Amino acid sequence: MSLSGRLAASAVLLTASQGVFAQSRYNFQPPVTTVAEQIYDLHTLMLIICLVIFIVVFGVMFWSVFKHRKSRGAVAANFHENTTVEIVWTVIPVFILLGMAWPATKTILDMRDTTDPDITIKATGYQWKWGYDYLQGEGEGIRFVSNLSTPLAQIQGREDKGENYLLEVDNPMVVPVGAKVRMLITANDVIHSWWVPAFGVKQDAIPGFIRDTWFRADKEGVFRGVCAELCGKDHAFMPIEVHVVSTTQYADWVNGLKVASIAQVAADDRDWTRDDLIARGGEVYAAHCVACHQASGAGIPPAFPALDGSELVKGEHAGLLDIVLNGKQGTAMAAFGGQLSDVEVAAVTTYLRNSWGNSVGDEIAPDEVAGVRTR
């Protein structure tokens, strides 16, 4: 802990019951990185400085409010300037500010140092989920999408809310304890912001640009965050869940995923019947499309058009594949080409053509998708 941090911490012991401050209900979440700890200490230091100024300034004001009243027989003095006093109360704050700026500067320099990472992960914000790509270090090549796993029934109050309501995902990001992780942050559609409070990390995800930040978690555990930049309808429903695990557990996780993904590739490399595609397409729809176009396919017009009955969905394959693969500029419809495999695109488009009132009765094969992609 830095000097100011130690000062701050000891003052907290004096000024408040430790219990109140240790809980995250009234304060920052307990920090698990050195940066988060510095931020925590900076904040405590600021609170104490502000509290002292507050007591002095308002002590004077309320003294005056109670003593210098007409009803108590106070007679007004007539002074209206005093150069010495005015210089003093301009200069002293400057020194106080310098005292604040100094530790803050050190923390900034530390926060910005993203050199020499052990692992590099790219996080991509989508409306409304996060995608993770492990780009460098152990686990390189792993990529997955992380969706809110809280059931709709809980959100709509038809079921009791679970302990981690709105803070839980299907595929959490996993990192080893003690490793320096460099995060590359970007977005696919609008601006999002990747925020994990316990790490002291918040970085806007800007479409078309990549920004970086870093953390080194000192403690194993599950740490939860949320998207911090308004990104549309489901901004409140795209949390971040990070599991910090031991080095061996991490190696196991990496191996497990490798095996599973080989198995998946093998399983996908077969002839798909229409029913298989529709079944698989239903899963893809639930994970990627349902937030906007709704389970009923009715959408929320005009922002999110209905797919049930849509001429585009029922028409030429090329038109449907184009919008799924490439999205539509200026709307919330994302380009899913980068997120979904050929099989997944084939499955979900086949599902659309044969669900709700749509009964085209054909299928779109993975090969066809591959063909469209290469064109």
Add this chain to the structure above:
Amino acid sequence: MAAVTPDQLHDHHHGPTGLMRWITTTNHKDIGTMYLIFSFIMFLAGGVMALTIRAELFSPGLQVVEPELFNQLTTLHGLVMVFGAIMPAFVGFANWMIPLMIGASDMAFARMNNWSFWLLPPAAILLIGSFFVPGGATAAGWTLYPPLSIQMGMGMDMAIFAVHIMGISSIMGAINIVVTILNMRAPGMTMMKMPLFCWTWLITAYLLIAVMPVLAGAVTMLLTDRHFGTSFFNAAGGGDPVLYQHIFWFFGHPEVYIMILPAFGIVSQIIPTFARKPLFGYASMVYATSSIAILSFVVWAHHMFTTGMPTAGQLFFMYATLLIAVPTGVKVFNWIATMWRGSMTFETPMLWATGFIFVFTMGGFTGLICAIAPIDIQIHDTYYVVAHFHYVLVAGSLFALFAGAYYWLPKWTGRMPDEKIGKLHFWCSLIFFNITFFPMHFLGLAGMPRRVPDYALQFADFNMLASIGAFGFGLSQLIFLWVVIKAARGQGEKATARSWEAAEGLEWTVPSPAPHHTFEEVPVVK
């Protein structure tokens, strides 16, 4: 407040009567009254939106509104409060009081003055009407960040036009104020003898002229990106979404001072009156106001610490922001020094002014905490920021507006405000304000983001508390309506010309209520 300027009593008024009188009026008092009524209506409209938001946030889960409508409500709440309530209210004060304070018979450009007011109702109709068009109102947040704002429906275009219109109105109002103050002061009223309210408005008017065109440019670029194929903010076309944020906040930070400097002016008029002692450090107040205004142009990116700017940029904007605390501190110290060894009484205006100093300064402290870039990176876009800017905007700007309204109500209506009801209004507002917004600091620190219709369970109890407070605060504002209607209908104690025992200034030399035409014979200031 229709009874404010009883033209029947004064034979020199021969204009149209009835509705046409208000539509065609070029009288600064009529126009001031219309601004004040307009802003109060917008305040109630924005308040209803806020209470709908708080109703949804009363408990976790989605109950009252769907997320789309929720985002529309937060967006329009912000736009309506900033551009419809706070800014026009201050312009209303300027119209009413600046000519009276400097001894001018009217504003410099009386016809333009009429036009700057009458632009506002169409803008308000565009904004509120956008709820009822396909796709609803814009839901991109009052900051209208692209690319999200590019995705919106036609409600967004309506908001853009509304911003354009309100911007033109503000610029015309500002030009009028600058020219009035510089050219129409009574003989002997030198710049350094001017009431501080005029000084703060003069500086505010320059800020308005400087930054409203910047905002207009930013939203026009949004418009052309939306409809005419440009790519200012679209990376795929070679643009940059963050460019918009730079332009917006280059307007946005001076904008927060546009909303607070006139408030400083009002409070600087009231404290000396009720302390029965001249304002301490008049000259340093003028210099402090000017330095705040100048510094406000070089701190904009403190709203963008999480966008990932270069380290040197973060450091620069942090230092510059911290520096603003110095002149702001000087102001607070001067007010307290004015109170010191005065002979104070606490009629309603003074209560509001004292409440302003106390609660606004808490917003100043959290502003200082936000200015520390590493801390801001944690609390940016959380409820902590929501708490911060409501402490400076509600407890700052709004409380000062109420202080001023109670202070000058006798001059406007000829009746003293009812002290009992006024004090009730003050204490209810102060208490409910803190119940609403104080817990939001804790919510933000503990990790609750802003602009969300639903939240995790650990935030439930503070949200419930804030919602209860918000409804109390909202209802308390009806008390104000009661006081004003009572005075406007000619009930209550009659006011003398110098309505408050120790009030100083030219406005107190004309009768209460101020006749329709004042200072047709130019007063001389010694």
